[in-house]
Amino acid sequence: AQTVTQSQPEMSVQEAETVTLSCTYDTSESNYYLFWYKQPPSRQMILVIRQEAYKQQNATENRFSVNFQKAAKSFSLKISDSQLGDTAMYFCAFIVNYGQNFVFGPGTRLSVLP
Amino acid sequence: SQTIHQWPATLVQPVGSPLSLECTVEGTSNPNLYWYRQAAGRGLQLLFYSVGIGQISSEVPQNLSASRPQDRQFILSSKKLLLSDSGFYLCAWITSGNTIYFGEGSWLTVV
Numbered sequence: 001a002q003t004v005t006q007s008q009p010e011m012s013v014q015e016a017e018t019v020t021l022s023c024t025y026d027t028s029e030s031n032y033y034l035f036w037y038k039q040p041p042s043r044q045m046i047l048v049i050r051q052e053a054y055k056q057q058n059a060t061e062n063r064f065s066v067n068f069q070k071a072a073k074s075f076s077l078k079i080s081d082s083q084l085g086d087t088a089m090y091f092c093a094f095i096v097n098y099g100q101n102f103v104f105g106p107g108t109r110l111s112v113l114p
Numbered sequence: 115s116q117t118i119h120q121w122p123a124t125l126v127q128p129v130g131s132p133l134s135l136e137c138t139v140e141g142t143s144n145p146n147l148y149w150y151r152q153a154a155g156r157g158l159q160l161l162f163y164s165v166g167i168g169q170i171s172s173e174v175p176q177n178l179s180a181s182r183p184q185d186r187q188f189i190l191s192s193k194k195l196l197l198s199d200s201g202f203y204l205c206a207w208i209t210s211g212n213t214i215y216f217g218e219g220s221w222l223t224v225v
């Protein structure tokens with residue numbers, strides 16, 4: 001079965017500091033896509049970053065970057081220079097190539113403290 | 115551009131009343147469409163997905179049903195709501211680039 005695990009239900013970080021959210025997944029497929037989604041208090045689901053499994057280079061989007069370790073099936077998200085607006089629930093997810101369904105983790109609630 | 119909308123944004127319904135949530139996608143054709151539910155403080159639960167008109171797959175047995183009467187329209191329904199149907203409902207679609215995008219969400223409170 002395909003699963004996503006986020007072992008940190010809640011985290012907090014001081015404003016301007018760096019925080020890393022963990023994610024591990026399990027799939028027997030070799031070609032897939034990994035994602036981090038952010039859900040702020042408004043509940044809108046927002047795409048943060050996307051990684052294609054066949055690419056070794058880690059994806060980056062401004063202050064957000066990932067550490068993708070394919071062999072370990074690990075996909076952590078690093079947020080640099082944390083801002084109050086980063087306070088949200090963060091979901092790790094993946095979909096296999098030509099797949100129909102996403103697999104989501106249970107989420108990590110991140111609080112950025114002033 | 116491609117967009118997804120769902121409505122209503124918020125509704126309060128009595129137990130036993132019917133439900134209809136609508137979702138439409140613009141700027142694409144034959145999208146894969148999804149309904150998720152999210153209980154308070156919880157993760158996403160996939161309820162239904164559709165790969166085409168009239169094609170519905172149900173992931174969990176429940177009091178809800180879905181229909182896809184048009185290519186870019188996806189409807190979530192119930193004939194008689196239960197208290198346990200309360201939650202936040204999200205419609206979504208997957209792009210050709212294997213990325214999922216979500217609608218704005220609908221808050222349902224069953225009283």
